[in-house]
Amino acid sequence: MGCAPSHNAAAHEQINSNAVTATTIPSTKQQETIEPTKSTPKMSSGNCCTAKFRPSFLLNIILICLVTINVLISCHHNEKDVAEQLSKQLTNLNFTCYTLTDATPSSIVARANLVRWSDVFISLISRSYQRTFFCMETINYAKDLRKPIVVILAESNFQPYGALGAISAGAVRSIVLPNDGISENVLTQLSNTISNQKIKKNSKNVTDPAKMEANNDKVNMIHGDTQCTILVCTVDDGVTVAQLVYEDFISNNLNVGFENLSKPN
Structure with a gap:
């Protein structure tokens, strides 16, 4: 009959279509095998630890420890x-x-x-x-x-x-x-x-x-049994330093006088 070949051709095309679908969609077992492969990250050839601890970084740590x-x-x-x-x-x-x-x-x-x-x-x-x-x-x-x-x-x-x-x-x-x-x-x-x-x-x-010797800047002001008298003179701008010198001599039991030349007599 004239329609039979047409029906068989349509059926043949449907079978071929199913065959194509079957070849493109993996079976359940294949999916189970492929899925872990997709989820597993690909390791790079470089070493991440090596990237973090570079020689320059380690050198900085050593230098800090040596300071x-x-x-x-x-x-x-x-x-x-x-x-x-x-x-x-x-x-x-x-x-x-x-x-x-x-x-x-x-x-x-x-x-x-x-x-x-x-x-x-x-x-x-x-x-x-x-x-x-x-x-x-x-x-x-x-x-x-x-x-x-x-x-x-x-x-x-x-x-x-x-x-x-x-x-x-x-x-x-x-x-x-x-x-x-x-x-x-x-x-x-x-x-x-x-x-x-x-x-x-x-x-x-x-x-x-x-x-440094603690007394390397001291001058011996005593000659024999006689102790000299020291006069520290300054002006207003040098009062702070002169006061330090004066106090230092006093702490060593020396006879010291202090005079600010900027002040009127």
Whole structure:
């Protein structure tokens, strides 16, 4: 019959269409095999760990570890025991520490050198500290040199005022010392603060404190049994420095006079 071939052709085309579909769609088993392959990320030829830890990065870590941070602890002699305890603990953390009080070292040159030598300046502030000229002169010099200043309030009920109050307000860190002394928490705060400072090493006009003799700038003013009298003269612009010289001579029991030539007689 004439229609039969047409029907068979249509059926044949349908079979061929199904055959094509069967070849393009994988079986369920094949999908299970292929799916994990698609979800598995392709590993690159490079090593991610190698990319993170480059030689330059490791070199920076080594250089940071090799930098020695010099810490100067300034205090009144009443707080010397606390300062020495703090110095010992910071030394155990690989910081290089020196302690400077109002009395030691007595040499002006040695005192100024210690401030220049320091990378971080720690001040144990108290009422006695504020009232003592040498203590205030030291912290003012550290401020003038733009040293990072850390303030530790040795007396919890004392609030610094005037110039010391202004310096304390601008300190990189201010810590109140607890009654039990240098606690682990205080030490951790100090260590983190010191380590986070940008250290700018400057060897100009700086002598290693270990090599400096405390009395290398002193002149023997005594000749035999006779002690001479010293007159310190200055004008208004040099009063601060002249006062330092005068106080230094007085502390060594020398006969000293002081005169400001800018003042009328």
